[in-house]
Amino acid sequence: MNLLRDWLFAATAVFFCAAVQAQRASPSSELRAFSEQRIRHQKTLGFALGGYALANIAAGSIAAGQTSGETKYFHQMNVYWNLFNLGIAGIGLLNSRKANADNETLAQAIRRHETMKQVLLLNAGLDVAYVVGGAYLRERSHSHPDKSDQLQGYGKSIMLQGGFLLAFDLVNYFVFKSRGDKQEIKLISAGPMGVGLVIPIR
Template identity: 30%
Template sequence: MRIMNWRFFITTLALDLPLEEIVDEVRDFDERFGIILQKHVAVLGWWCILNFLAGIPGLALLDGWLWYFLLMNLVWSAINFAIALLMYNHVFYRRFKQGNVFQRFEVQRHVEKILLLNIGLEVGYFFAGLYLLTLGRLPDIAYPELWRGFGWAVLLQAVYMFIHDFSFHLLHVLNFRKCKPFLEEMMETQMEVRRQGA
């Protein structure tokens, strides 16, 4: 497993993402795809770091529903940071680097599908957060502060991750659209070869 350098979180956010420039569709696609993946991991990592920085001292200073809110955010951040590490190692440094350009197109489409699945899960998390908040407002429920804190935490994470994944899904779609003329031309050439060979 490749070790993630902390400098990655700072330098990656400053990388330019030239979605409008097209010089070579395939090479530009590869470069943009790599940058989008790096930015995805970096932004997710920063979200986790910010949750850690707010949550750890907050657990020592706060109580009531805010304590449970910070506790749940720390749990979510630990899970999300583990996912960011796996993405950093698996998608960017292993699978993306292997194969030819058409396999990388498939990898990019696979990433889009995973993001759509995540967006659907985040909608479910949103409703789970609302459910937990509702439990916290019931008059005879045990530990109402726990339910309220967990509910607000799940809502916050669901909304943030929905925006995060939707934004990066959109970037992947825009990147793929830049290569669509190249792919259509390749398909036409392939069809022409089949017609002449038949």
């Protein structure tokens, strides 16, 4: 009797391990779609931010050479700011190119989805700080008349760029959340081997 029980236990363990390995090697169509959607969105973010940055760099470089005073500094800061944006967009596109939906487990896909939402919210908080920082520079221009044009121009540019990024990050956060959270909850509810699991989704 004990021998039969041990044999059944061993057979069950082998079957369970095989099922887990199969899930890792070949993710379900729902899991693959969930991961592919995140990767596509990340690529869209990179291309959109990169295109915006290139347009600002081109326009700002031309305008800065044709204007003077506050307007010149405004366009200068647009160029400086968007060189940074272009770098961020490039890094994001590089990471999205390396991502492979076929190699992601359920845990990895969920963690990356949640991380993406947290990054967008963190960026939105930084964007608010940029707008406030730009307003501070403009305010300082009144007490520094010798640098008034520079502070006013830089301040206006930072407020504009921060405002754009705030809208950009918040829109993409809500799009990301509305598209992915339903799929995420469905995948978590099903769970491996049909086991249900519920976790809070921010």
